[in-house]
Amino acid sequence: MSTKYISFSSQKGGVGKSAFTILISGILYYERGYNVAIIDCDYPQFSIKKQREREKKQIMSVAAFNAMAKAQFERIKKKPYPVFTCEHPDIPGFAREVIARSPVTYDYIFFDFPGTVNSGHTVKAIKGMDYLFIPMEAERKVMESTLEFACTLSEVFVKAGKGENIRLFWNRVDRREKNSLYLKYEEEVIKPLNLRVMTHSFPQSTRFRKEIEEDARSIFISTFFAAMKASTKGTAINPDGFAGEVLTIINSG
Numbered sequence: 001m002s003t004k005y006i007s008f009s010s011q012k013g014g015v016g017k018s019a020f021t022i023l024i025s026g027i028l029y030y031e032r033g034y035n036v037a038i039i040d041c042d043y044p045q046f047s048i049k050k051q052r053e054r055e056k057k058q059i060m061s062v063a064a065f066n067a068m069a070k071a072q073f074e075r076i077k078k079k080p081y082p083v084f085t086c087e088h089p090d091i092p093g094f095a096r097e098v099i100a101r102s103p104v105t106y107d108y109i110f111f112d113f114p115g116t117v118n119s120g121h122t123v124k125a126i127k128g129m130d131y132l133f134i135p136m137e138a139e140r141k142v143m144e145s146t147l148e149f150a151c152t153l154s155e156v157f158v159k160a161g162k163g164e165n166i167r168l169f170w171n172r173v174d175r176r177e178k179n180s181l182y183l184k185y186e187e188e189v190i191k192p193l194n195l196r197v198m199t200h201s202f203p204q205s206t207r208f209r210k211e212i213e214e215d216a217r218s219i220f221i222s223t224f225f226a227a228m229k230a231s232t233k234g235t236a237i238n239p240d241g242f243a244g245e246v247l248t249i250i251n252s253g
């Protein structure tokens with residue numbers, strides 16, 4: 001299997017692109033055994049790389065995290081997945097270098113792009129992804145720009161014979177409106193545009209604030225560990241179900 005390029009992408013800032021990149025990379029790498037790398041293209045913010053550095057310091061200085069990291073290494077016999085930063089305008093070229101230099105064959109490389117897609121290089125790189133997952137929120141302004149972004153890319157993907165590989169998903173779902181507003185959007189707005197929506201969605205949740213700097217019992221968004229599921233049991237947050245749906249999609253093509 002050749003390396004697949006995947007991105008949680010949107011023209012909209014702050015919708016969860018980086019958070020979902022970390023969430024899914026973590027489950028695929030630490031739990032499901034796939035080889036994963038992240039290329040952080042969000043210059044100069046580099047939020048994933050910065051989170052990795054923050055976490056590294058925590059692991060070195062907090063005994064509980066240190067022990068968790070050691071136990072994980074014993075279990076999976078792998079170091080944490082690499083996070084590369086790319087300032088280079090030729091993102092596909094950079095990715096080829098990453099692959100060429102790696103001692104392992106990556107199954108998936110996740111690309112984290114900036115919140116405002118205003119450079120030709122970024123647009124070109126996004127068009128070159130094998131799979132795109134687009135977070136959206138049921139707010140009119142967000143929907144308008146998200147759907148415009150999704151439609152533009154969908155055209156490109158269809159022409160390239162990978163039309164099935166773009167999926168939208170709901171983030172920050174307001175559960176009180178779950179069955180009316182969201183389904184109405186799906187039926188009346190999204191489906192007529194020939195766009196697909198994933199089954200799993202995510203509610204607004206304070207879980208997303210749980211990095212490893214806070215609490216060793218409830219890690220959710222970490223570049224060193226997979227999200228802990230125990231603390232989300234019985235809630236609408238199902239990182240494993242979502243990861244399973246992502247895997248079915250990216251392994252089907």
Ligand SMILES: Nc1ncnc2c1ncn2[C@@H]1O[C@H](COP(=O)(O)OP(=O)(O)OP(=O)(O)O)[C@@H](O)[C@H]1O
Nearest residue numbers: 013014015016017018019115172202203204205208
């Ligand atoms: N369902 C959710 N509930 C609560 N917080 C969330 C949810 N999804 C994402 N967040 C939080 O929202 C913030 C923005 O998310 P994130 O940084 O992943 O967005 P982004 O699209 O990468 O932003 P940018 O455009 O700046 O790169 C983060 O603090 C993240 O943890």
Ligand SMILES: [Mg+2]
Nearest residue numbers: 017018042047
């Ligand atoms: Mg981001």
